[in-house]
Amino acid sequence: MNVVLVSACLLGRACRYDGATIPSPGVQIEVARLAQLGHPIVAVCPEELGGLGTPRPAAQLAGGDGAAVLAGTAQVVRCSDGGDVTQPFVAGARAALAAGVEVDLAILKARSPSCGPRSVSIDGVIRPGAGVFATLLQQAGAVVVDDEEFDPGSDLDDGGPAAS
Ligand code: SF4
Numbered sequence: 001m002n003v004v005l006v007s008a009c010l011l012g013r014a015c016r017y018d019g020a021t022i023p024s025p026g027v028q029i030e031v032a033r034l035a036q037l038g039h040p041i042v043a044v045c046p047e048e049l050g051g052l053g054t055p056r057p058a059a060q061l062a063g064g065d066g067a068a069v070l071a072g073t074a075q076v077v078r079c080s081d082g083g084d085v086t087q088p089f090v091a092g093a094r095a096a097l098a099a100g101v102e103v104d105l106a107i108l109k110a111r112s113p114s115c116g117p118r119s120v121s122i123d124g125v126i127r128p129g130a131g132v133f134a135t136l137l138q139q140a141g142a143v144v145v146d147d148e149e150f151d152p153g154s155d156l157d158d159g160g161p162a163a164s
Helices: 025-036 066-071 086-099 132-139
Strands: 004-007 041-044 059-062 075-078 105-108 119-122 125-128 143-146
Touching: 004 025, 025 041, 025 105, 041 086, 059 066, 059 119, 066 086, 066 132, 075 086, 086 132, 105 132, 132 143
Parallel strands: 004 041, 004 105, 105 143
Antiparallel strands: 059 075, 119 125
């Protein structure tokens, strides 16, 4: 059975930028179902794996989406002072990808600059595009979905449009 990767904060780990967690009941039900089918479940937080620590300053993408960051034409910056944190974001995403060899499915946190698979904050505005980790997974051929597919109508957020 192939690995299912999950954003650790959705499973109750207190790894968000502000030191909180944001558990998703819908994701937890789905993960339990997949585990029962025999899929290994791997919970990862790419930002912690990148050495950013928790709590950490909120960050957002600047100049482009995760694909642009990986191509070297955009950055990840701290929301507070614009400091460049691209390197730990990319390093953490690569480390998290390595944790899920043969990953077929990833269930990630919506709108995170690392994990968001459909839309992210770029230059302070929510735009279509994926975060750094979600992009790596998509480029590796994984199906990447977010928590809002399992908690429809929920107001769960990742601490604001830019935070993770
Ligand atoms: Fe970590 Fe943020 Fe991804 Fe949650 S959304 S796993 S806190 S990087």
